Every structure is written in structure tokens, then in C-alpha cells.
Amino acid sequence: MNRYCFLLQVRPELLAEYTQRHARVWPEMLRALRDAGWTNYSLFARDDGLLVGYVEAESLERAQAAMARTDVNARWQAEMARFFTGLDDRRPDEGFLLLTPVFQLEQQLAALDD
Template sequence: MQRVCFLLRVRRDRLDEYRERHTAVWPDMLAALSGAGWRNYSLFLREDGLLVGYLETEDFDRARAAMAETEVNARWQAEMSGFFEELDGAGPDEAMRPLTEVFHLA
């Protein structure tokens, strides 16, 4: 199982709305994530907008590619892209750059 952690930055003026959107993630989006192999997926948001994401999957590149093929992900990414800083023209999923794991206590 591959453990993946990534960072993004949410715009400070949209923190409350970002939190609200994640209290009711679309059921078809949740099903797509599960179907693509995303497990134990969590998002943590700091008050300054730092977003830390964590997930487990067999193959992150394959799981991300599977999501990219879904219609619901295209809709979700289009709606969510305005919440983030520093995407440099990429969608939020494309801007995810996994951090290198340097320690894990099993």
C-alpha cells in the first residue's frame, strides 16, 4: 500500500466555504474516489490556508488517472479550482505533488 501526502494552499478568503463544501461531498464523487482505489483519504486545513491531504492506495498514479477519467471528477475540479492559490493553470488534482516519506512507524 502506498501512503501519499500532499500540500495545497486554500485562499484565505474562501476557507469557510471550502470547509462547508467538504461537509457534503457529492455521493457520486465519494463513489468515484473509492472505485479508483483511494483509501483512508483525509484533508486537514490550517487557519492560514495550508491544506494537507493524505491517502492510501495501491498505485497513486493509477488512482489519479482513474479519477481523471470520471465525469464527476471533472465537475468537482472545475468547481474547486477557484479555492486554491498557486495552481499555475493546473487543476487541484494535477497540482498535487506527493511529499517524500522519510519515516513511518508501523
């Protein structure tokens, strides 16, 4: 399973509403994410709207493509688009700024045992 971490920018003045909307994500959307291969998916927000996302998937590209084929994702992304800045006419799920992994504890511990 691969790990992915990404950044997005939520409009600070809409952060409370964005957070509230994520307290009760549509059940259909939750199931679609699971069925598309998204696991351990979490979002973290800073007060200024910086959003850090973390997800595990066999392939983020394939997981995103599977979501792009669902109607519920199109509806969700359309509703979420107004919360973000810096997307240049992309949907929020297409605007991830992926971060480069630099350390993973379990990997290094496993290497010690080799």
C-alpha cells in the same frame, strides 16, 4: 498499499466555504474516489489555508488517472479550482505537492521483530 501526503494552498478568505463544501461531498464523487482506489483519504487545513492531504492507494498515479476518466471528477475539480492558489492553470487534483516520507511507526516496529 502505499501512503501519499501532499500540500495545496487554499485561499484563506475561502477556507470556511471550502471546509463547508467538504462536509457534504457529492455521493457520486465519494463513490468514484473509492472505485478509483483512493482509501483512507483525509484533508487537514491550517488557518492560513495550507491544506495537507493524505491518501493510501496501490498507485497514486493510477488512482488519479482513474479519477481523471470520470465526469464527476471533471465537474468537482472545475468547482473547486477557484479555492486554490499556485496551480498554474492545473486542476487542483493535478497540483499536489507530494511530500517525501521520512518515518512510519509500523515499518520500524516490524523491522524490530525481524
